[in-house]
Amino acid sequence: MPSPPPSVLDLAPVVPVVVVADPADAVPLARALVAGGLPAIEVTLRTPGALDAIRAIAAEVPQAVVGAGTVLTPAQTEESVAAGARFLVSPGWTDALLAAMRASGVPFLPGVSTTSEVVALLERGVREMKFFPAEAAGGTAYLRSLSGPLPQARFCPTGGIGPDSAPAYLALPNVGCVGGSWMLPADALAARDWGRVEHLAREAAALGGERARRP
Numbered sequence: 644m645p646s647p648p649p650s651v652l653d654l655a656p657v658v659p660v661v662v663v664a665d666p667a668d669a670v671p672l673a674r675a676l677v678a679g680g681l682p683a684i685e686v687t688l689r690t691p692g693a694l695d696a697i698r699a700i701a702a703e704v705p706q707a708v709v710g711a712g713t714v715l716t717p718a719q720t721e722e723s724v725a726a727g728a729r730f731l732v733s734p735g736w737t738d739a740l741l742a743a744m745r746a747s748g749v750p751f752l753p754g755v756s757t758t759s760e761v762v763a764l765l766e767r768g769v770r771e772m773k774f775f776p777a778e779a780a781g782g783t784a785y786l787r788s789l790s791g792p793l794p795q796a797r798f799c800p801t802g803g804i805g806p807d808s809a810p811a812y813l814a815l816p817n818v819g820c821v822g823g824s825w826m827l828p829a830d831a832l833a834a835r836d837w838g839r840v841e842h843l844a845r846e847a848a849a850l851g852g853e854r855a856r857r858p
Contacts, residue, residue, distance in 0.1 A: 649750070650750060650771060650819065651683060651708075651710070651730045651732075651750045651752060651771070651799065651819075651820070652752075652771055652797055652798075652799055652819025652820050653819060653820075654682060654683040654708055654820070655680065655681050655682055655683050655820060655848060655851070656809075656813055656820050656821070656847075656848065656850055656851020657681055657809065657820060657821055657822070657823060657826075657847040657848060657850060657851065658681070658683045658684070658685050658710075658799060658801075658820055658821070658822045658823075659676050659681050659683075659684055659685065659822075659823070659824065659826055659827060659844070659847075660685050660687060660712060660801060660822045660823060660824045661676075661684055661685060661686050661687065661696075661824070661827060662687050662689050662690060662824070663686055663690055663692060663693060663696040664690055664692070664832075665692065666692035666695040666696045666699060668696075668832070668835065669686070669695075669696035669697075669699045669700050670699050670700060670703045670704060671835070671837050672827075672832070672837065672840065673700045673704040673707045673709065674704055674707075674837070675837040675838070675840040675841040675844065676707070676826070676840065676841070676844045677704060677706045677707050678841045678844070679826070679840070679841040679842065679843070679844025679845040679846075679847070679848060680844060680845055680847075680848030680849075681826070681844045681847060681848055682706060682707055682708050683707075683708045683710065683730070683820075684700065684707050684708070684709050684710065685710045685711070685712040685730075685732055685822060686700070686709060686710070686711060686712065686728075687711075687712040687713040688711055688712065688713045688714060688715075688719055688723070689713055693711070694722055694723065694726045695726075697709055697711060697723065697726040697727055697728050698726045698727055700727070701726065701727025701728070701729075702727065708729050708730065709727060709728060709729060710723075710728050710729055710730035710731060710732060710749075711723035711726075711728040711730075711731055711732070712731075712732040712733075713732070713733070713734060714731050714732060714733045714740070714744070715733065715734075715740070716740065716743075717739055717740060717742075717743030720740070720743040720744055720747050721743070721747070724747045724748070724749055728749065729749055729750075730749050730750045730751060730752070731744050731747060731749060731750070731751040731752070732751070732752045732754070732773055732799075732801075732822075733751070733752070733753050733754050733773070734754040734773070734775050735753070735754045735755075735756075735760075735775075736753035736754060736755075736760075736764070740753070741753055741764075741767065741769070750771075752771055752772055752773040752799055753769060753772055753773065754772070754773040754774075754775045755772045755773070755774060755775075756774065756775060756776065756780040757780075758789065758793070761789065761793055761796050762793070764796075765793065765795060765796060770795055770796055770797060771796075771797050771798075771799075771819070772796060772797070772798055772799070773798070773799050773800075773801055773822070774786060774798040774799065774800040774801070775800070775801050775802045776801075776802030776803060777800035777801055777802040777803060777804055777812070777821075778802055778803030778804065778808070779802060779803060780802070782800075782808075782812075783808075783811045783812055783815060786798060786800065786812070786815050786817060786818060787815055789817060790815065790816050790817040793817075794816070794817065796817060797817055797818070797819050798817055798818050798819070799818070799819060799820050799821060799822055800812050800818060800821050800822070801821065801822030801823065802822075804821050804822070804823045804825075805823065805825045806825055806846065806847065806850065809821050809823065809847070809850050810850050813850060813851050820851075823847075825843070825847070826840060826843035826844045826846070826847045827840060827843075828843070831843075
């Protein structure tokens, strides 16, 4: 029997959340992130070229673990995996979307922002989740409160997190990694300054301490 897919939460302390405007930028962008120590890359399905970007990264940057974010429908689940996505992330979930993500065969992080949503996913056998929008939904205080009654749930908080707040999230026992885009400033992307992206990625990877050095 094949071994289960590795947890997305354990790949790196920070998962870059990438909005790719031009698919031609996907490969050099991914290479810069990987070189900086951030191999797990979430490409959001917010642009027309997102699937092309996932396809290019999967084909040309083997060191990257590329995933699809902002997955909202079962059809997007199928399209993302067909393009080469190795994990799926949604901002929220329904039973239909959850069933599609489970059937995809790749790791997935359904989004939650309330205790009831967490309990509902645990009831369905899902223990790893995206906490979104993290800062607006209560931040570290909320997640710390959940760790007592629901210690079996693990999270990737995303939404409003930056380099100053990320360490506090990563210190929580129920947080495996955080998602963010601060290492992808708009001016650097516009200038295609991949060296700056790599530098910022390296700084982000270091925020996890020992977790940043996991293989």
